[in-house]
Amino acid sequence: METLAERLASSERIVFLTGAGVSVPSGIPDYRSKNGLYTGRENPEYLLSATCLQNEPDKFYAFVRDNMYYPDAEPNAIHEKMAEIERRAGKKVTVVTQNIDALHAKAGSRNVVEFHGSLYRCHCQKCGMMVHSEQYLESDKHENCGGIIRPEVVLYEENLPEVAINGALAAITEADLIVIVGTSFKVSPFCNLTDYRKSGSTVFAVNQELLRLPFQYTMIQDDAVSIFKEL
Template sequence: MGTLAESLVSSERIVFLTGAGVSASSGIPDYRSKNGLYMGKENPEYLLSATCLQNEPDKFYAFVRDNMYYPNAEPNVIHKKMAEIERRAGKKVTVVTQNIDGLHAKAGSRNVVEFHGSLYRCTCQRCGMMLHVERYLESDKHEDCGGTIRPDVVLYEENLPEDAINRALEAITKADLIVIVGTSFKVSPFCNLTDYRKAESVVFAVNQELLRLPLKYTMIQDNAISIFKEL
């Protein structure tokens, strides 16, 4: 097995599986670290649940509006390098991300599977109209029909969208190379995607914390920013 750089050159079908660590260098905190979104918050998983949205929409909205949006965040070298690799001749690249910040698309990646949805798509729950995120940040009430607007993200107690699962599985089953980046890779079903890889596919993991995966892979325990700068 060669280096990650060599594998990126030799592989035609590549899947990047990305998590919160990828966006941390863009100033977006993860969820559970000592400086994460949940730190110091009382019952944050309830605040991001379907029950809270239904029963206490004002509380849900205040938490999401005040804690989830980072409009000044820009793609970092990891996002940009993945988009660049996608533009190389002969490459079929899919990014499957747990992140809901839209930075992969902002960096120029065209084939992105947002496994948990996106904060930047918003929909009125009553009439189904899609609305700009700027409108949602002003108010979660839709003036046209009085419905409650919500971001199109997967909340606790909700199922993942079938389309996202199917697109991710299609990419994984055809991939020559799978690169896991910036994630502890412990949250199911995201961490189960590699179960559907081809037997001969090559797997790399790039993460500051050591990952212990039940498969053959090469671990690069380092800051992903440093690694992707050199690719």
Template sequence: MDLQTYLDQAQKIVFLTGAGVSTASGIPDYRSKGGLYGGKERPEYLLSRTCLAKEPQKFYAFVQKMYYPKAQPNVIHQKMAQLAQKGRAKIITQNIDDLHRQAGTPEDCLVEFHGNLYEIFCQKCGQRHLSYQDYLASPIHIGCGGILRPDIILYEEGIPTSRLQRAIVAIQRADLLVVCGTSLVVYPFADLLEYRQSRAQVVALNREALSLPRGAQQIIGDAREQFAQVRV
């Protein structure tokens, strides 16, 4: 079956998305050749709680490279958002680029599993919703002198319980799970499929075949082309 058929037959859809969804918006993925993680130092350290605490300038220099404020949602984000607006879908994303939200996905239909780069807070005074533009200009909070950070999940940090629970509940209620733009190699995100109903259909949309649970279906191709044909 094609993607349209799977979507038409489903009552409750969950999209599980990763970096590949945003490459069409001009944001490079992380682990491919030439991706953000291709430098000499391990990203597992540069994006760790330890690095932020012990070498905040090194952390800051690296995380600045992750911002693409001019990027716009593409047709994948838009079609998923439209399905969410109609109450037919929820989105659980590994992405921290804010594009699902910008596409119009309702807050109650979106789980940003690893957080959001554009949500900035001060580690010293706790003030939140600070300007990401100010953060890109300086990591120091002019209000109290504390060190700012984006509200993303770093290595050595766990997923907040409430966020994990929201994702699990969405998975448990779905009759269709669509994996798009992720190779499902990052945990605990990749474990979310284990919470699905036995009757739920799993479909992966990717350029290459993935290792998926038994019974899952795969659509090999360009996700942007596939979603451009979707009628919502």
């Protein structure tokens, strides 16, 4: 941890790669753990697929509305510390996150690449109008035109938006320090981002589960909240 603190202090360009484990301490479940979103559900990937949205929009909406939204969730020490590091003079910090809960932005991080989109940006598929998430939680039918509203998240069977890929790669390729936090780092293409790191960059991983990465890195196998509180 002391070495990580030293590298955070000395590095000018930092990228945090964050996953569901960062938001679990804020009361948002992950997907595949013992108490995760997918536990006990039959074919949950279908419920979060483009096919389900298109063919059974009521089923899609009910699942997303009842299980995905945590509007009262607050950032925890991990989100807050990353935002604090970004505010330090001379630092260019980018958070590239798999999470769709907008907690990094809520904590004050300004350079956030939401790799899989955000539940808190919604639009009508018929007229294209942007819709507040509060309105979506009341109904998925757009009152203006009757179209189906959807959150701007990447569903199964959909491609990642180019803006997310380009933003992530731009940050990774110039980073002096990359810190992987709260993710098993197994889901492609997110786990492939480190392939584009520049020569000489340093990689740390902070995660309760041991990661096995095919390159040199420093593993801190511990509770990320405890670690970030001490940084």
